[in-house]
Amino acid sequence: MTTALPTSIPSGVRRRAGRRDASLLRRLLGQPSSALTLAVVCLLVVAAIAAPLITWLAGTSPTTFHSDAVDPALGGLPRGVAGGISARHWLGVEPGSGRDVLARVVYGARISLLISVLATGLSVVLGTALGLAAGFFGGWVDAVIGRLMDLLMSFPSLIFMIALISAAPGVDRQLLLVVVLGFFGWPYVGRLVRGQAMVLARGEFVAAARVLGASRRALLVREVLPNLTGPVLVVATMSIPNYIATEAGLSFLGIGVRPPTPSWGQMIASAVPWYAADPMYFLIPGAFLFVTVLAFNVLGDAVRDALDPRSRR
């Protein structure tokens, strides 16, 4: 948020404004565990963004069939050791079709991260706006938004998602996933923001701004909202792994991303019949999913600890 100040800002002030974020990063890097998870998360994001570059370097693509890499006499089992790991296929090939696993994993990372980040963005925007309104205004606004949050949180959302996604065949699956995940996810952000906003709205600095003649908008945007960035950042970081896992789960159930677009959940689902003959095909996407979810969760904890004033040294 930028705020127009009526006076010119001395350079020292501008330097200080960025200080808090810089110190958050410094705090994260100061702890070996959080530095490691931050590195893992960065590596994944880079791999996802650079997926076309990686496949170009490896000379593969996620959709090309390599019939020479599988053995039709063994029902399509990859030739060679450990699921067909070779100089051409660094993480082996898919049984049956012979598609390159590395290419499918990095393209799958794109889908996982894109959907989870967009769903997080949607739930954070909805949750912050509605939670702020509920906590700040109270009364009937709070009653309506509060009951809506209770309703959504008590809803069997997974069953609803399955029903909704299978009932909407023509709609873009990825967009639908983002909307559905974001819509069922915002009450968790909203509940937190509501509680914080209630405390802040009663704070004396808000009373001071009212005495100065601040409009409602200014109270919300300039006084209360900046004090919510810490907790919102924490729930956002914590909800990304949740959405990654949910998206993988939905794709595993066959209602996530549509083939041939690769996704980790889909790969794990298709590995189930092969788990005895070709365990590597099951292990690789599973390991990526596990490491990603773990890294984001640990990072979320680290961000929370770094922003908690009580844990400051």
Add this chain to the structure above:
Amino acid sequence: MNPPVLEASDLVKRFPVRHGLTRRLVGHVTAVDGVSLCVEPGQTLGVVGESGCGKSTVARLLTRLVEPTSGTIRVAGRELTALDEVALRPVRRDLQMVFQDPFSSLNPRQTVQQILASPYLYQGLKPKEPVEELLERVGLRPEHAARYPHEFSGGQAQRVGIARALAPRPKLVVCDEPVSALDVSVQAQILNLLKDLQEEYGLAYVFIAHDLGVVRQISARVAVMYLGAIVETADRDTLFSHAAHPYTHALLSAVPLPDPDAERSRERITLRGDLPSPLHPPSGCPFRTRCPKAADRCAAERPALQAIATGHEVACHYPEPLSAERTS
């Protein structure tokens, strides 16, 4: 005599008390029960009373942070109880507030620069003076503008709060226990600062405190509150030497004297019991349950605030005779 900068008459604030699942209305707490105040330009009115007597609610009523149940408030001749938030905005330039807790009254995510720009931003005004000058006026250094509130001591943070209240050039500042959260040595500095600013800008203060020593130092007039109502109001010197209400006497006798001999030999009035619940106030005089002089009439009839001398009003059926000298 100048027209008053603040004239509040018969302010009443009742808070509903709700109970149970259905939020059933079970009664009202009368936090402020018919308070009238008048402050002349450049003057300080001290308001004293023990915790829970409604002095902070009075501060919040005067600044319209709390809506009065009934009564009127006139600031610089303008009636403001009828104004909505938008119409009230320009009036707020004349009427500012300093809060008790210097830290919770400053936004922790804003630098002093941003905090001191707020008054102009919210009023849509061009800054009357640079932030650096404003800081110097309250005894801070220009480079403090880049700091966040948590980087200050309590006294410094309160100076920032005072600078913020001063920025729109108000006529009246309501100070709600502005020094209660500070160390005694810092209290004196802040009081001196408030006095200097009063002289420089002709400010009027409504100064709320529970510490009689503090009120005595800064006030021209003093109002004593008990259970939501004013029980005595007089010039500072009159109140401290010729208090007429038994409650004021009890308060004054609780102030320790610096001379140990005088401290040992003087008569001390100790009040028994607690402040009665404002949910079930006593009949008649609200002070009768703890008053050493209470008589039958006190339970039957509520005493009105009546002048016993020029500028000296008391709400008591049996006020102390004015000849009763009290040395302190």
